[in-house]
Amino acid sequence: MNYSNIFKYFLYGLLVLGLSSNANSINDLNKIRTSFDNNQKKVRIVFDASKKIEFQIKNSKNQSQININLKNIRTNKNFSKPSIDKKYFKKFILRKIDNNLDFELVTNYKIQYKYFSLKPNNNYGHRLVFDIYLGKKKSTNTKEKKKNSTKKIFVIAIDAGHGGKDPGAIGRRGTKEKDIVLLIAKRLHKLLKKEKNIKPILIRNKDSYLSLRQRINKARRYKADLFLSIHANASKNRKARGSSVYVLSQHGATSEQAKWLANKENSSDLLGGASIDDKDQDVAQVLLDLSQSVTIETSLKASSIILKKLKKISKLQFNSTEQAGFVVLKSPDIPSVLIETAFLSNPKEEKKLKTKKFQKNIAKAVKDAILEIIRKGII
Numbered sequence: 001m002n003y004s005n006i007f008k009y010f011l012y013g014l015l016v017l018g019l020s021s022n023a024n025s026i027n028d029l030n031k032i033r034t035s036f037d038n039n040q041k042k043v044r045i046v047f048d049a050s051k052k053i054e055f056q057i058k059n060s061k062n063q064s065q066i067n068i069n070l071k072n073i074r075t076n077k078n079f080s081k082p083s084i085d086k087k088y089f090k091k092f093i094l095r096k097i098d099n100n101l102d103f104e105l106v107t108n109y110k111i112q113y114k115y116f117s118l119k120p121n122n123n124y125g126h127r128l129v130f131d132i133y134l135g136k137k138k139s140t141n142t143k144e145k146k147k148n149s150t151k152k153i154f155v156i157a158i159d160a161g162h163g164g165k166d167p168g169a170i171g172r173r174g175t176k177e178k179d180i181v182l183l184i185a186k187r188l189h190k191l192l193k194k195e196k197n198i199k200p201i202l203i204r205n206k207d208s209y210l211s212l213r214q215r216i217n218k219a220r221r222y223k224a225d226l227f228l229s230i231h232a233n234a235s236k237n238r239k240a241r242g243s244s245v246y247v248l249s250q251h252g253a254t255s256e257q258a259k260w261l262a263n264k265e266n267s268s269d270l271l272g273g274a275s276i277d278d279k280d281q282d283v284a285q286v287l288l289d290l291s292q293s294v295t296i297e298t299s300l301k302a303s304s305i306i307l308k309k310l311k312k313i314s315k316l317q318f319n320s321t322e323q324a325g326f327v328v329l330k331s332p333d334i335p336s337v338l339i340e341t342a343f344l345s346n347p348k349e350e351k352k353l354k355t356k357k358f359q360k361n362i363a364k365a366v367k368d369a370i371l372e373i374i375r376k377g378i379i
């Protein structure tokens with residue numbers, strides 16, 4: 001097909017056609033109809049109106065879209081936008097600008113087009129018809145997309161809990177949570193660094209104190225795709241043991257979000273003297289509020305994979321993800337999961353937490369989980 005003549009004619013200009021002398025009375029757009037020809041090479045777009053349509057075409061430089069400014073017209077009450085085939089079209093926009101309607105059609109193809117007006121007949125009123133011919137698929141676009149999807153680098157924020165003046169839980173032998181979780185975080189970081197499509201970030205890489213806000217800000221600065229906070233648990237019950245995984249509950253997200261808004265500056269630093277008396281308090285220090293249920297959904301999916309991998313190397317305290325309404329991961333847009341690796345308050349587990357083997361196993365399990373999370377397109 002060669003429509004180049006028609007196309008050239010319209011290509012760089014701005015055309016004003018069909019200007020009516022009666023510009024003051026507003027036209028009604030009743031419908032936009034679309035139809036394809038049999039071999040899907042041409043799409044016809046028909047604007048049905050109560051009067052002759054005045055319009056202006058703004059040709060785009062990249063030849064894959066068409067912009068038409070429909071003059072002095074409004075959509076009538078029964079108007080509904082037609083659905084478009086995503087295979088061919090990227091965007092179909094109708095904007096009201098003053099008394100005009102701006103129609104924008106963005107396609108996945110190089111296009112050419114012609115148009116004509118039709119007077120009313122027995123079946124239809126005034127019509128403006130555009131025939132849009134789909135040429136070559138915009139190759140740069142699809143290539144770019146492919147490149148992007150294969151080249152997507154996943155940023156994983158690894159947050160070793162506590163640090164500096166905040167030791168976290170302390171075991172009977174004096175093992176400090178902040179030290180153990182930093183070792184595990186570093187091991188995980190090292191493993192993830194080997195993966196081509198992963199960029200791991202250590203929220204802290206030394207024994208330093210970071211407020212909750214600082215932790216989140218850092219993750220956000222790096223545009224993290226996933227935030228993992230690593231901890232070791234503690235309980236009054238010295239027999240309590242096993243790994244567990246937390247995400248924020250919707251209820252917690254909502255109420256904490258409200259609290260946060262009310263008290264922006266203070267809410268991030270609830271790290272008082274960490275107590276090993278109450279395991280919940282430990283969790284409370286870490287998880288911040290996630291305001292979006294979508295993020296929580298994603299966090300839940302990710303956490304169940306993490307739990308599945310942990311199960312292979314450790315006893316689980318709970319068989320499913322726990323959801324808690326604590327003041328914790330304050331990024332509404334970053335899926336966030338808190339991992340309690342084991343109980344420092346349990347003498348056996350304290351001993352285990354200190355071993356390279358267990359630290360490595362945890363790091364490996366979490367790494368495997370992250371790979372599966374990415375493979376399954378969860379983040």
Ligand SMILES: [Zn+2]
Nearest residue numbers: 161168231282
């Ligand atoms: Zn902790």
